[in-house]
Structures are given as structure tokens and as C-alpha cells.
Amino acid sequence: MLSISQEFVDAIYAHARADHPDEACGVIVGPAGTGIPTRHIPMRNAAMSPTFYEFDSIEMLKLYRDLDDRDEVLVVIYHSHTSTQAHPSRTDIAYASEPDAHYVLVSTREELAGANEFRSFRIVDGVATEEPVQIR
């Protein structure tokens, strides 16, 4: 289960809406071993695309070094789908490489945006499993 504060849910939606119609992406990190998301870091979508996202490679190196220095880990990796539902696509599953992270998807598709479709998945060894989300 993902337990996350309303503040971060709102921040992810705000980022996704700001970047619409391109996909938005980012992370929420937290102290290692706690599983609690405490710090939101929006990332640049290097693909700048409505159908694809990829963290900018240099920004990503800085992120991982920063996490090491602060003894933090990626708790949430999020991105938006801008014309489909908030469910991992085949490419999302194929490229997922952080088995310990919660993969959060939101949709900014017009018909779904009002429905607050905020969903979380574990993606391990090519299998995505949806999990409950508790908003605190």
C-alpha cells in the first residue's frame, strides 16, 4: 500500500496539469527504510512528448547522487498519461527498473481529470500489480 499526504497528491496533479498535453514526471523521495514520501522533486521530461517520458539523464544522475548523500530513496516515481487511463502501459512495465518504488500514474485526459484517477502500482520483473492508496 502507498501512504501519501494530500499535499503530494495535489502537487503531482498540479505538475501533470501544468505540463499537459505532454507527460509530466517526477519523484517523491523519503528517508531510506521508512517507505514514507517526504520530498517532492519534479523532473524534466527529456522526451517532451504527449506519449512518452524519460528523466533527463544529467538531472537524474544528480538526483541519485543527492539521494545517496542524504540517505534517501525513491519512494514514488510518478508520471502522467495525457490521453489514456492511469494504468501502466507496456512500455512503462518494460522499462520499470526500481522494484522497491511505488509507480504512481495520474491521467489528465479531459474525461478522467475530474475523476481524480490517482493509482499506484508495484512493477517487478515485468509484472505490474495495483495497490491501495491511502491519502493522509
Next chain:
Amino acid sequence: MAVSTPEIDIRIPTILRPYTGGEKSVQASGSTLAELVADLDRRFPGMGERLLEDGKLRRFINVYLNDEDVRFIGSLDALISSGDNLTILPAVAGGS
């Protein structure tokens, strides 16, 4: 006289640690990135295939020499010097 090649530190991402017995950081040597990857694969069999495809770096594996993405400094031809460090990070990417 044999030319010695530098042995440098390589940072291994979570998803590849099964190949290194769980080690976060390992060493390998080579004068170019291609040689370094070959040595890494000798020491940790299977690693080469996770990094290369058709003799090139996989599109969704990011490799950094010090602070630079190797794609901008010659990819597999990038030159390795003593004291360098290498970081491997799978790209965080996907699509709808």
C-alpha cells in the same frame, strides 16, 4: 612491457546487483568503456548483456563517466583514466 589499464570504481544500480552478489560498487579495468564493460562481464557474467545490445550501449541504460553521460563523450569509445568513476543507472522512462 604490458600497458596497464586503470581499475576504476563502478556504481551498480539496484536492478543489476543480483549480478554482483548484492554489491553496490565494484571495480573493473579497461582503457575504453568497451574494454571496461568486457572486463565487468568477465568478473560478473551476464552484466555485459544487460548493458549492450548488438554491440552498442542499450538505449535505456544510462552510463556516466564521472559527471558526464558517455553518449556525449564517445559512448563505448570513451577513454578511461585512473581515478575516474563510472555510474550505471537504468533510464526512468515509459510511455502511454
